[in-house]
Amino acid sequence: MAIGFFQKIGRKFGQKTRELGGKISSIFGGKKLPEWRLEEIEELLYRADLGREIADDILGVIEKLGQRQSDSAVRSAVRAKMDAIMVGSEGKLQIRCAPETICLIGANGSGKTTSAAKLAGHMAKSGKSVLLGSCDTFRAAANEQLRLWAEHLGVEIVCSKQGADAAAVAYDALSAAISRKKDVLILDTAGRMHTKENLLEELEKVRRVLLKRLPDGKFHGWLVLDGHQGSNGIVQAKAFNGSFPLSGIVITKLDGSAKGGALLSIFKQMNLPIYFVGIGEEAEDLVPFSADEYLSAIVGHP
DSSP states (O other): OOOOHHHHHHHHHHHHHHHHHHHHOOOSSSSSSSHHHHHHHHHHHHHTTTTTTHHHHHHHHHHHHHHHOOOOHHHHHHHHHHHHHHTTTBBBOOSSSSEEEEEEEETTSSSSHHHHHHHHHHHTTTTTOOOEEEEEEESTHHHHHHHHHHHHHHHHHEEEOOOOOOHHHHHHHHHHHTTTTEEEEEEOOOOOTTTOOOHHHHHHHHHHHHHOOTTTEEEEEEEEEEGGGGGGHHHHHHHHHHOOOOOOOEEEOOOTOTTTTTHHHHHHHHHOOEEOOOOOOSGHHHHHHHHHHHHHHOOOOO
16 A cells, blocks of 8 residues: 555544544653543543443553653553454455455445445455445445446446345346456445344345355455444444354444544454454545554554
């Protein structure tokens, strides 16, 4: 990438991104940590949506450094704790067999359709042959939106009319990807509330269709989460996982979000790798997740 993930996310988050690291490195002004400064950093950790368990762990690290310490010592200790939490968080997509099939799942407005297009663009740019499947047959503008993206990116697409059976479109798209010998198939599904049983049943049907053509189960279910929702996305993840077993996560709309710390709690609770993050509106703003660069954006370099 011409501009690294850290540079991009740092620029997009601006002051919000640097606030956590700056506050942590500035709280030590004497031999003992004043109680009011500890309360200040506790509030900051919760505001960053790290979750109570992780916030308490980090506060414990800071309390142990109650003696006067350099900024780098404080930052390194906190960073080491975060590094330990994020071990195994980076999703690395490997083409095991063609077509490597990725089904994007998520709630209304999470950014699935644009993520499907941006993911297709990323794969195509890396030399992979890609097919898009527009399985969101519920939202009126979904097919047209994805078709326009496909034209812009020079990527092939299989779609149908509004109201068509989503599972049938998935089957047609997979059949086309196999016959055309595509490396990657990306399926966009309709946004649905995780509490609507009939819509979750539709997801189960899409999964059954994929299993018919890919009986070894070699396909991905990636949950697309809106970064503005923070750790509330964990509830969605658990519900969707019951209808379509999830193998990874894509986080969108991280630009401008004050809840960037939620990625730690999401990974810690779900133990699902994070493959991509969305940090802007442009096609290249869906970038592979890097735990090192993400934590550097949140709390600085170790």
